Amino acid sequence: MAALSLFLFVFALWGLHRELAQTHLTEIRRAFAQVPASGVLLAALGTFGSYLALTGYDVLALRHLGRPLPYPRVALVSFIANAVGHNLGMATLSAGMVRLRFYTAAGFSATEVTGIATLIALTFGLGATFASGLAMLFDPGKASLLLHVPETGARALGGLLLTLAILYPLSSLLHRRPLQLRNWKIRMPGPGIAFGQLILAGVDLACAAAALYWLLPVEAGGNAVAPFPLFLGIYVLAVVAGIVSHVPGGLGVFETVLLLALPDVPRDGLLAAILAYRAIYYIVPLVLAGVLASWNLLRERRETIAQGLEATRGVFAWMAPTAASVSVFITGAMLLFSGSTPVLSGRMAVLRNFVPLPLLEVSHLTGSLAGLGLVILARALYRRVDAAYHLAFWLLTAGALASLIKGLDYEEALLSLSVLGILWLGRQAFNRPASLMARSVTPGWLLTVLLVVVATLWLGLFSYKHVDYSQELWWHFAFKGDAPRFLRTSLLLALTVIGLGLMRLLRPLSPEPEDASAADLARAAVIVAAAPGSDSALALLGDKRLLFSPADDAFIMYRVRGQSWIAMGDPVGPEPAREALAWRFREMADRHGGRVAFYQVQAHNLPLYLDLGLSAMKLGEEGVVPLAGFSLEGPARKDLRQAYRQAGRNGLRFEMMPPEAVPALMSELRQISDSWLAAKHTREKGFSLGNFQPAYLAHFPCALIRLQDRVIAFANVWASAGKHELSIDLMRYLPEAPKGVMDYLFLELMLWGAREGYEQFNLGMAPLSGLESHPLAPLWHRLGTLIYQHGEHFYNFEGLRAYKNKFAPVWRPKYLVAPGGIALPTILLDVAALISGGVKGMFGR
16 A cells, blocks of 8 residues: 555656646746635635535534534544544545544544544545536536547446435435445434535535635636536546545645646646645745634543643643644655755845855755655654754754755744744653664655655755756756756655665564563562552563563563554553553554554553554453451441451451461372362462462462361452552362352451552452443443343352452553454454463453
8 A cells, every 4th residue: 555655646746747747946936926815715714614514524424423512522523533534645544534533532532533434535525526527517518628528428427426426315204224345234324314415525625625616716716617517527536635645634636637638728827726726725824723623622621621821831841742733744755855956046046145156055965865754753753752853953053054055044043943843842751761763763754755755856856957968967066056956855865765775674673571480570570569450460470471571660561462462550660661662562562463452451541542543442450458447347237347356256367478478388288279169170370460470479378267277268468559449360179168258368468558558459340340331332231241141141240249349449541452343352362362372261250
């Protein structure tokens, strides 16, 4: 796909070069300056109408989903998503990511957001089909010339497209049942939504086309050269070609189609109109979308962000990675394009009186190299790499100075300094001590850089096409030597990009991750001893791989199954290290073609995973009993008090053994464990659950229940740092143990923890509990609730929650964060297989 995009982009530039062979850059500048203010105003009106209609796409999709939201909220999401999608290309994906972030915050699942994006894409396709068919029927003669088919063929194709577009809403009147595709049922839109799709899509495309139509030269727009119905079809063809090419914004492809389809419109006037259109329909909405996104963030955080400059810095620290990445990329491209075009003669006349020629030549090379560096660094800035921040700071400074020295280009200098301000305000966000080359120059990003460089070279060739090439140009240095400077800069840019590509191709392959060694487990034990969460002790089980931070103060425990790289829990360690480690984990999975997921993470860490591009799915709830002042007194704990006293009357006795005393008990504990497994007809689990391993159990204290002097039950105890949390992992007892031994063990541990000063006791998770059963809840919630209530044949989900409820815990949610979409079922299957020890274990106990 990447190679195809590059090919189409180069082919489009070749088409542009051929069509503009007789057009000079100064002619385009003159035509651009002559675009009438009335045309700009009407184009702005058309742009407003198009984006207004686009908000209706989201409204219809949400209504079809059965989960409408207030229109102002939907309009905000739609506008930001469409502004991003129009400029970045691959709108379903890029705009879909924006929708994913906003709609998941509103309680939508990743699957539901995918459904929204799909219906929006269907709406656009419906409108494109309708508009194309209408244009072909309006002027089949012109359509036949454009498509190189007979006029009857153009008329027949137009009728077919128009029929298909109209049949879509009509079919909703006749066929209201869900569409059955094998085992899948797809609920089709009703008549109201289907007709609404057709109308809104038509209005959207008509307004967008009108925005460009009103900018055309006066002698072309509105006459027989381009009557609007036919122009609408040509516009749709150009837009679709840009979308299919996957080139950001359809750049080059859109222009080439219009130039080929409108041969009678003056070349300079048409290209000037397209440039004005791109500024009005693409750039202005993108800037406005950034402002609205900032305003939305300020509104959401107004109660938690401090006032004044620190509040602004807090906002920019959250937005800085995205804002800096986009603005640095645009600035870098601007510096490159500036280096490929002639300096205005009036400005050069001023410069030659103050700037020595050698300094001007060096500044030209410096400005272009700074632009290339900024384009390359944009991705590293998005990933919050600290070195990228410092290097971008100096490159922007160099770019601003070089722009002034080489051509008094104050526009580029002001843009560079403005972006410097964005970087400074958000400097706290760039705190990842990662290598610039580690993952900043990926094949996909290298292709993006290559597209910008190719566009730069094409712009230079177009600007100097009237200059006769000779070898002497390479060595010609003069104030009016714009073309020679472009040649030398082009060579340097090409060599730099080739060098980056060779570095990428020739670097050694990353080694495959290895299972945790004894030394790794010892390193992890130090971090676990300082962790506030008790479940970090699962790292010592030895069945997971460990990814450590450079400072050895944090780790991620994970397993790999197929393409799924699944981390158990949140990263363990201090906050700054956890964030950087999560990014490293994702990057490592990317290098090996895997997809990441984090299993059983806490709610307060969800923003980190959203930044990684993952979506959250609630797994259930974890019960936590506060231990401050815990006792069995009072009427609320009457049943627990009776169970506790009955256990005492039965001769049960609690004993807590320190870790160093556990190895001596191992054979006795092994007998209890084997008897428990046999009685339950199950086998050892793993990953998120401990299993009986002497080396693992020797790390922890062990709670024993004795009947007289015989041990009849045990549980290994997880105790977190600072006495924050107490929990158990394995809890096993003999089949002949008295009834109530589990209750007694839990109560003794809670009483012991309260005496020792622990803050809370973690009862573990109740899977599938706490999910919404409302008809408008996400599908996973409704399915999970159904299993929770009626799945006792497989597992007593509801009984487990009821058992833990008698200890009056506070319930807090636990999540799986994963890419979502079609990958989610595979990830869930892989998690289940890891816990059960394989697919076979999933169907046994």
